[in-house]
Amino acid sequence: MHNFITLEGIEGCGKTSQIKRLHAALQTKDIPALLTREPGGCAIADKIRSILLDPYHTHMVPTAELLLYAAARAQHVEEVIRPELEAGKVVICDRFTDATMAYQGYARGLELGTIKTLAQLACAGIEPGLTLWLDLPVEVGIKRALQRNHAQDSRAEARFDQESLLFHSRVQHGYAQLQTENPQRIKRIDADASFDQVTERILKVVAQHLELSRLNP
Ligand code: TMP
Numbered sequence: 001m002h003n004f005i006t007l008e009g010i011e012g013c014g015k016t017s018q019i020k021r022l023h024a025a026l027q028t029k030d031i032p033a034l035l036t037r038e039p040g041g042c043a044i045a046d047k048i049r050s051i052l053l054d055p056y057h058t059h060m061v062p063t064a065e066l067l068l069y070a071a072a073r074a075q076h077v078e079e080v081i082r083p084e085l086e087a088g089k090v091v092i093c094d095r096f097t098d099a100t101m102a103y104q105g106y107a108r109g110l111e112l113g114t115i116k117t118l119a120q121l122a123c124a125g126i127e128p129g130l131t132l133w134l135d136l137p138v139e140v141g142i143k144r145a146l147q148r149n150h151a152q153d154s155r156a157e158a159r160f161d162q163e164s165l166l167f168h169s170r171v172q173h174g175y176a177q178l179q180t181e182n183p184q185r186i187k188r189i190d191a192d193a194s195f196d197q198v199t200e201r202i203l204k205v206v207a208q209h210l211e212l213s214r215l216n217p
Helices: 015-028 043-053 062-086 097-107 112-123 138-152 165-181 195-209
Strands: 004-008 033-037 090-094 130-135 186-190
Touching: 004 015, 004 097, 015 033, 015 090, 015 130, 015 195, 033 062, 043 062, 062 090, 062 097, 062 112, 097 112, 097 165, 130 165, 130 195, 138 165, 165 186, 186 195
Parallel strands: 004 090, 004 130, 033 090, 130 186
Antiparallel strands: none
C-alpha cells in the first residue's frame, strides 16, 4: 500500500508531534491525507486503547494485551484505513504492526511468528508502503516521556512509561532488527536532533516516497 505511511519509535521519540507536522505539510500541498493512530483511530479501538493503557492494569497478561492490540487494529483497518486508502487518500498512522512486533514481541517476549500471523489476520492485506522509525537513545526518550506526563499531569495512559529501562531497550532493539530485516520499507530517521531538523528529515523521505519535488514544513 504505497500511500500508507506509519511512524514508529520508543516513548518520547517525538513521533506524535512530528506526524502532525507531516500531516500539515501534505495538506499545504493539497494532498488529501488522513492522520490516525494506534491503538485507536475509531470509537471501538479508542475504547480498547483506554483498557490497554490504563496504569492500573499492571496485571494484564501479555497474551490478552496482544489480542487487544490485534482487535483494535482489525477494527481500525476495516473502518478507517482501508476505506480512506481506497478513496485515494494518503493515510499516515502513529504506530502500526511494527509496534506490536517491538513491544509485545521483542520486549514482552511473545513469539514473533504468532504476532505475524495475528497481524495478517487483523490487517487483511493492508500494510504500510513506508515506515519511518524515529531512532532516539532510550535514556533520552524515556526522560522526555516522563517529563511530558509530569507536565500534562496525566497518568491516564502511562502504563508503558512505567516499564523498566531494560524493557524500552528491548523495544529499541526490536525496531533496529525490524529495520535491518525490512530496509526498503523501514527508513531510519535520526531523531537525536532539533525538532526542526527531524521534521526536515521526515519530509525529505516522504517526498521521495510520494515522488513529490519537496514538502515544506
Ligand atoms: P503511543 O505512545 O504512541 O500513544 O502508544 C501507546 C502505547 O502503546 C505505547 O507505549 C506503545 C504501545 N503499543 C504496543 O505496545 N503495541 C502496539 O501494537 C501499539 C500500536 C502500541
